[in-house]
Amino acid sequence: MMRFSIMVGLVIASSMARAGDNLPYSPSADVPDYVATMTVQPLVGPTHTRIVTHHGGWVRVEEMQATTYGNPAKQISVTFRGDSQTGYSPVSISRETSTSYERIRGVIETGQTQTHDSERCDVREIQRRDPDRSEPGLKWLSCVTADGIEIATEVFVNGSPFRQSTLVKLERRPVSAEEVALPAKLLDVAQWLHFDDQPAATGVKQPPDFAMRMQWKGAVRVMRRHDPWIYDEAAYPDGRRYLSIRNARTGQELSFRAAKGGAFENLFLCQKCQPGDMLSILHGRDAVPKSMGHTDSVLGEPCEWFDMAPRTADVNHSQCLTPDRIPLEIGIGGAWAPREEFVADEIQRRDLKPEEILPPADVLTRSNWDIPG
Known part of the structure; x- marks a missing residue:
């Protein structure tokens, strides 16, 4: 195909x-x-x-x-x-x-x-x-x-x-x-991300919460899971920042990017993303991970490598997942950028609070976007 x-x-x-x-x-x-x-x-x-x-x-x-x-x-x-x-x-x-x-x-x-x-x-x-x-x-x-x-x-x-x-x-x-004039509540996080408890479907095992830190060539990546929410933030030595907060069950998503030097560049907010939206494509929401047939060990924990986007060209995205679906290694790159290899150096399996999934305050500060009000 x-x-x-x-x-x-x-x-x-x-x-x-x-x-x-x-x-x-x-x-x-x-x-x-x-x-x-x-x-x-x-x-x-x-x-x-x-x-x-x-x-x-x-x-x-x-x-x-x-x-x-x-x-x-x-x-x-x-x-x-x-x-x-x-x-x-x-x-x-x-x-x-x-x-x-x-x-x-x-x-x-x-x-x-x-x-x-x-x-x-x-x-x-x-x-x-x-x-x-x-x-x-x-x-x-x-x-x-x-x-x-x-x-x-x-x-x-x-x-x-x-x-x-x-x-x-x-x-x-x-x-x-x-x-x-822009809406007064444009950057009110409560308008976009709703953390009401939404139980998983009957018979579906809920994955455990976790908080994890990863590193790659001076860049630090922080991931948190409070099912069905995923928080994923990366900060680079040159000032670049990337943030993704998403709920695959409801379609709520927030994505943020800062350029070199830390200048704010893009923010995307979605109450209910639909199939075909840019974030949905990039996150491979509809892709089914495919086992790559080999395993690894990080922090003393075994993990298995999966191709996270097996039917996409130009994107090389693989993760080494534990049995409870925690990515201890993440490799991603493609035609547009060199491959990055983030490896976990700290992981905690613990119950997270919804506020730990909220974006940093500066991301939703109007003055940082040159927006009045």
């Missing part, structure tokens, strides 16, 4: 997000209040409407089943995606840093002008990739009015049109702060 490539999915998803350009490009923070209604024509999918509302440097972008709040000057966006029928509404917070792969690296004045709905604009090329690398990729064009309002965009993939948006109506009118 053909193996599914996780990295292909990741690249496409990332490109789509960038091509969608959730935040309008703005050459300055000094842009007047406005509401712009645009028509979006993607290469794949239906033509649809995009509404951008701006006030005081912050925008609200409504497009299909997603609403994005953000600050173009600070390159931070908060996207809510939902389904009105299921109530499924994950939130993704993205903050561009100096190491972000597709951050804005430069802007080129093309010298071209366009007119949309009687509004004149100048075309600029937004450079998001390293200009010294010859790899094919995405090209972003933004058409901006004299007072800094983006009224048209074009995105090309390897030179071919991928997506374009054009102005239908532009209103320069007062916009209230409330129209672009």
